[in-house]
Amino acid sequence: MSSLTMRPCGDFRTSYKQDNTIFETRTIRNFAIIAIALLCAAPYLVDAYYLTLFIQISYLGIAALGLNILVGYTGQISLGHGAFFGFGAFASAWMNVSFGIPVVFCIPLAGFLTMGVGMVFGLPASRIKGLYLAIATLAAQFILEDFFARADWFSGGSAGSSADPISLFGFAFDTDESFFYVALFALVFMYIWGCNLMRSREGRAFIAVRDHYLSAEIMGIKLNKYRLLSFGVSSFYAGIGGALYAHYLGYVSAEGFTLFMSIQFLAMIIIGGLGSVKGTLMGVVFMVFLPEVLESGVGLMKMTEWGNIPMVVDGLAYIKEMAIGLVIILFLIFEPEGMAHRWAQIKNYWKFYPFSY
Amino acid sequence: MQHKAKLSSLFVCCALGMSTQVLAKDTVFVGHLADMSGPTAFVGKNYADGVRDSLAYINANGGIKGTTLEYETIDYAYKVPQAIASYKKWHSRKKMVAMQGWGTADTEALISFVAKDKVPVFSASYSGHLTDPTGKNPHTKKPAPYNFFYGASxxxxxxxxxxxxxxxxxxxxxxxxxxxxxxxxxxxxxxxxxxxxxxxxxxxxxxxxxxxxxxxxxxxxxxxxxxxxxxxxxxxxxxxxxxxxxxxxxxxxxxxxxxxxxxxxxxxxxxxxxxxxxxxxxxxxxxMTPFWTDDVPGMKLVREISKQSDESGKEVRVHHYIRGVCSTFFMKEAMEWAKDNGGITGENIKKGMYARKNWVPKGLEGACLAANWTNEDHRGINxxxxxxxxxxxxxxxxxxxxxxxxxxxxxxxxx
The missing domain is CATH 3.40.50.2300 (Response regulator)
Structure with a gap:
């Protein structure tokens, strides 16, 4: 059975090992490895525009996976993820500048620092649920946003703080081409880590808390511990994503980490698929590419004779903004379970072609 | 069938996204970031109109000593990721030589990139910390050697x-x-x-x-x-x-x-x-400029520029528009200097910004204040x-x- 490249119709898993694999079949695993190998060659094949989009996908994707662990896997909610992302960015720059810690160490340290902050703001989760928790985490957003603007010693206040590029053995990763590898490594590492977390005892506990907290408690799962842990892991991911963002840009300003960013993270995981690692990445890719594809649509209009007058171009800018909202609504109506679900359906369709049911 | 239709439409979208423009001869590219639909659109639109009309006017009147400006206005709605992506696209594909930027968010996010890529940015963010290009003042967190703006900080x-x-x-x-x-x-x-x-x-x-x-x-x-x-x-x-x-x-x-x-x-x-x-x-x-109705010599040119998007010449522009014009014309004259001194590149445009003292762009006397930029002091207007x-x-x-x-x-x- 294991020699087959395709999984047969129905679930025929007979061992824990089969139940536990990251990739369902060998083909999928091979495809994933080939895709990563191809991505390694990307800096030689595509220009900085695509590289910068990939780097965006990487740091946003890492943070979004954190939120999916919290929302999709543990069934909690957070409206402060954007602020945690920002905290990671500032923390990493701050440790590098103030204490002279090399950037490579600052990034994971920033993750742990953000984890601590996230767990503090996650404390209410042990008492409250649902909308109440959402509002409690909203407080994190506002408190941290204000903190960034005021704490001169930490974030540089309104002047912002500068962040050095990552350097390893004297080589500075300060171009898109070189930073691409850092982003790729971080993305693959954090996603494998996320997959493994979900296969572990803690991951199963998260899912149990999500599916029925009372049953989970009866089975001996400490609700408070796992809810808090989930907040911690989620913030850790946000912190790593934020730190990568800081050292990519070389400069962090308090302006970017608004509530809008938190909502956008939620939109990414809802569009991609709650409770799916693969879906998270799909949602992030979608949200990063959507404005760019629409922008190039506007760009094409501008190339035509009748399209390049300010009235049309400005009008298109508004349409572009509205289109982003429209696409999100359409997605929620026609694919409420996210892109991961749609992907599974497409795969099934072709697998059983022409005898789909 | 449904899936096929969806897939094919996806491919069309991708193909549209990847299509690139073909460059004509003797042009240089100038990027223009504007906020016309975001939180700062209240004034962002006026300023952007000033920049855009000026760029169109420059092209309609001989360009930069014969070199045509190729430009693109992107409404990034004050979103940093879109500003970065646009910047990278312009830098890698169009060989951008200078950029007209907008607010605090995009300007500060791009400080490191433009310094490394040597692309002068003319922002409408007048933050004081953009005025120290060498980091002479110990207060300065991050020197901003390629950032310029028209106006007092x-x-x-x-x-x-x-x-x-x-x-x-x-x-x-x-x-x-x-x-x-x-x-x-x-x-x-x-x-x-x-x-x-x-x-x-x-x-x-x-x-x-x-x-x-x-x-x-x-x-x-x-x-x-x-x-x-x-x-x-x-x-x-x-x-x-x-x-x-x-x-x-x-x-x-x-x-x-x-x-x-x-x-x-x-x-x-x-x-x-x-x-x-x-x-x-x-x-x-x-x-930093006179008002639309003021009678100073430079306003004649500003009113001509305004006709690029308002042929009737009836529209009354706010003073942010005129600042957009000044910002673009300082860039234009720095580019002209660069063309005479080794070609229009980002580095030469930066040098061009330091070439003159008490500098007012030609034709804009009275509309723009006299500016002095030096390589140690980017407080153009005081x-x-x-x-x-x-x-x-x-x-x-x-x-x-x-x-x-x-x-x-x-x-x-x-x-």
Whole structure:
């Protein structure tokens, strides 16, 4: 059975090992490895525009996976993820500048620092649920946003703080081409880590808390511990994503980490698929590419004779903004379970072609 | 079938996305980031029109000594990721030589990139910390060697207003220490001059009150106005723009505060006066250009430029538009210098910015102030024109009350 490249119709898993694999079949695993190998060659094949989009996908994707662990896997909610992302960015720059810690160490340290902050703001989760928790985490957003603007010693206040590029053995990763590898490594590492977390005892506990907290408690799962842990892991991911963002840009300003960013993270995981690692990445890719594809649509209009007058171009800018909202609504109506679900359906369709049911 | 249709439409989208333009001969590319639909669109649109019309005008009149400007305006709606992506696209595909930027968010996110890629950026973010290109002042967190802007920095404009306020206090024959308060959202843009301005106000003998935080979004600000009233502030610096300023003025009228408002450059224009109506009294704001109706030689060219998007020439532009024109024309003349001195590249344009003293772009005499940029000091303009405006029953009356020239103090560089 294991020699087959395709999984047969129905679930025929007979061992824990089969139940536990990251990739369902060998083909999928091979495809994933080939895709990563191809991505390694990307800096030689595509220009900085695509590289910068990939780097965006990487740091946003890492943070979004954190939120999916919290929302999709543990069934909690957070409206402060954007602020945690920002905290990671500032923390990493701050440790590098103030204490002279090399950037490579600052990034994971920033993750742990953000984890601590996230767990503090996650404390209410042990008492409250649902909308109440959402509002409690909203407080994190506002408190941290204000903190960034005021704490001169930490974030540089309104002047912002500068962040050095990552350097390893004297080589500075300060171009898109070189930073691409850092982003790729971080993305693959954090996603494998996320997959493994979900296969572990803690991951199963998260899912149990999500599916029925009372049953989970009866089975001996400490609700408070796992809810808090989930907040911690989620913030850790946000912190790593934020730190990568800081050292990519070389400069962090308090302006970017608004509530809008938190909502956008939620939109990414809802569009991609709650409770799916693969879906998270799909949602992030979608949200990063959507404005760019629409922008190039506007760009094409501008190339035509009748399209390049300010009235049309400005009008298109508004349409572009509205289109982003429209696409999100359409997605929620026609694919409420996210892109991961749609992907599974497409795969099934072709697998059983022409005898789909 | 459904899936196939979806897939094919996806491919079409991708193909559209990847198509690139073919470059014509002898052109250079200038990127233009604008906010026409985001949170700063209230003034962003006017400024963007100024830049865009100027670029079109330059092309229609011979370009940069024969070199055509290829340009693209992107409405990034004040979103940093889109600003970065646009910048990278322009830099890698179009070999951008210079960029006209917009706000605090995009300008600061791009400081490191433009310094490394050697692309001069002409922003409409006038933060003081963009003025120290070499990091001479220990205050400076991050030198910004490739950032330029036309106008006095937020800090310098606020210093000018404070200087006017000190004189105003004396002229009125008031006794005692006047009280000064910074009013604005807790965000980088309103906060940019906060500390610098408060320090100068203290130096001039003001009693500086704790800052009052007013949201950037319009709302009910009576609570803030009450605290202004109870602290007895005499002079208030407004750091916000657009609807937020309107709400503040209206709320404070209801409460009945007796405070002299002084706004930052983005918070005072015709639109504010006509929207605020009778409530707005003796509102003081700085400008770096004359107004649309002023009769100075340079305005003739500005009105010609305006016809690029308004053929009738009837539209009345606010002064932000003229600043957009000035910003673009300083860039244009620096590019001309660059063309004569080794070709239009980012590095040469930067050198071109330092080539002249008391520099006014040709044809814009009186419209743009004389500027001096040096390789150690990016405070191009150190003059602040201060105006006082009244609604005056719909016939908005604006009078010049002062012109302050600030000293180029070393401890103010980049701060």
């Amino acid at each position: 937020y800090s310098d404009a606020c210093r000018g207003l404070v200087q006017w306020a000190a004189q105003d206090w004396k002229d009125k024959g008031e006794k005692g220490k006047p009280k000064f308060t910074h009013i604005g959202a807790n965000h980088p843009f309103p906060n940019a001059p906060k500390q610098a301005c408060a320090e100068y106000a203290t130096e001039l003998g003001f009693d500086v009150q704790p800052a009052v935080v007013v949201s950037m979004k319009p709302g009910d600000f009576k609570a803030q106005c009450l605290s202004l009233k109870s602290s007895g502030s005499n002079y208030g610096y407004i750091g916000n723009l657009g609807g937020s300023v309107l709400s503040l003025v209206k709320s404070c009228n209801t409460v009945g505060t007796d405070i002299q408002f002084m706004s930052n450059i983005w918070g005072g224009d015709k639109k504010i006066f006509s929207a605020a109506g009778e409530g707005i009294k003796d509102y003081v704001f700085p400008t 003059q602040v024109n201060i105006y006082k405006g009244n609604y005056n029953g719909g016939d908005i009356a604006v009078e010049k009350v002062s012109q302050v020239t600030l000293k180029r103090r070393d401890d103010w560089l980049g701060y």
